[in-house]
Amino acid sequence: MDIKSYLSRKKDIVDKTLEKLVPPAKIFPSSIHEAMRYSLFAGGKRVRPILAIAAAEALGAKTADLLPLAGTLELIHTYSLIHDDLPAMDNDDFRRGRPTCHKVYGEAIAILAGDGLLNMAFEVLSDPRRRKSVPANRLIAIIREISTASGVSGMVGGQVVDMESEGKDIDFPTLEYIHTHKTGTLIRASVRVGALYARAGKRHFTALTHYGEMVGLAFQIADDILDITGKQEEIGKDVGSDIKKGKKTFPSFYGLEESRRRAVEVVDKAIIALKDFDRKANPLRELAKYIINRVH
Numbered sequence: 001m002d003i004k005s006y007l008s009r010k011k012d013i014v015d016k017t018l019e020k021l022v023p024p025a026k027i028f029p030s031s032i033h034e035a036m037r038y039s040l041f042a043g044g045k046r047v048r049p050i051l052a053i054a055a056a057e058a059l060g061a062k063t064a065d066l067l068p069l070a071g072t073l074e075l076i077h078t079y080s081l082i083h084d085d086l087p088a089m090d091n092d093d094f095r096r097g098r099p100t101c102h103k104v105y106g107e108a109i110a111i112l113a114g115d116g117l118l119n120m121a122f123e124v125l126s127d128p129r130r131r132k133s134v135p136a137n138r139l140i141a142i143i144r145e146i147s148t149a150s151g152v153s154g155m156v157g158g159q160v161v162d163m164e165s166e167g168k169d170i171d172f173p174t175l176e177y178i179h180t181h182k183t184g185t186l187i188r189a190s191v192r193v194g195a196l197y198a199r200a201g202k203r204h205f206t207a208l209t210h211y212g213e214m215v216g217l218a219f220q221i222a223d224d225i226l227d228i229t230g231k232q233e234e235i236g237k238d239v240g241s242d243i244k245k246g247k248k249t250f251p252s253f254y255g256l257e258e259s260r261r262r263a264v265e266v267v268d269k270a271i272i273a274l275k276d277f278d279r280k281a282n283p284l285r286e287l288a289k290y291i292i293n294r295v296h
């Protein structure tokens with residue numbers, strides 16, 4: 001299969017969904033809606049919603065009613081990027097190839113745009129219209145999955161340890177904690193949202209969870225490698241920012257070559273996790289490979 005055309009088709013569908021989820025910029029108070037939209041439509045790859053859709057498709061489900069649920073993963077991901085870029089956190093000037101949200105709208109509006117996106121995710125998930133297609137007990141399981149992955153035992157926790165580790169000689173288990181929590185839990189949750197929506201049985205759910213964990217790890221190793229080898233115009237942010245900030249990364253422990261080897265090994269494990277799935281899981285298999293071959 002051609003993963004590039006699959007990704008581009010799904011990205012279009014996700015973008016159309018997101019367009020409907022967030023209020024138009026002209027709605028009062030327009031500054032906040034404009035800032036939310038500025039970051040949300042800055043050209044993200046939409047990896048997380050696409051993983052949810054591909055997981056549901058792997059189980060043979062129709063995905064029209066999954067789209068708003070999958071879109072919430074992108075709302076939360078975008079909030080985390082806006083907050084991560086703030087001067088109080090990573091203090092970055094560029095994201096997705098353009099000035100960061102706070103550079104354009106100021107810090108206060110950027111903080112609120114992040115808050116707005118995060119809360120909008122739960123407005124969408126708990127919207128009574130969702131219950132027409134997804135039973136309440138499954139919606140609650142999905143909300144629990146997303147909120148836990150984004151919260152202190154997931155992304156927020158990972159971000160805290162990441163910040164507190166800057167400039168310190170951390171050990172590898174601490175780096176692993178940062179990776180699995182800061183990036184990994186939301187990626188795993190994306191796959192599991194698709195699985196919950198498609199009513200995966202226990203065996204399939206466990207396999208998809210393992211796949212999600214391996215893909216999350218591969219994604220982060222690839223991100224660490226791109227921070228060294230990427231081109232600014234492709235990755236859309238400054239190259240070498242981890243080293244400048246005194247952050248330990250996969251390559252700083254293992255070197256570039258070994259990191260690349262491990263990324264391939266982890267992707268192989270992700271693909272092995274799908275051994276009981278038929279060809280409907282091919283997009284998931286190709287996505288895992290794409291994640292370490294991407295240039296941005």
Ligand code: GRG
Nearest residue numbers: 044045046047080083084096155156159183223
């Ligand atoms: C502020 C609570 C809070 C958390 C921030 C996600 C995050 C945690 C920080 C971002 C720092 C970073 C570069 C992490 C590496 C992995 C990552 C999330 C990369 C960006 O995600 P992509 O590649 O970006 O999916 P696009 O732009 O395609 O959406």
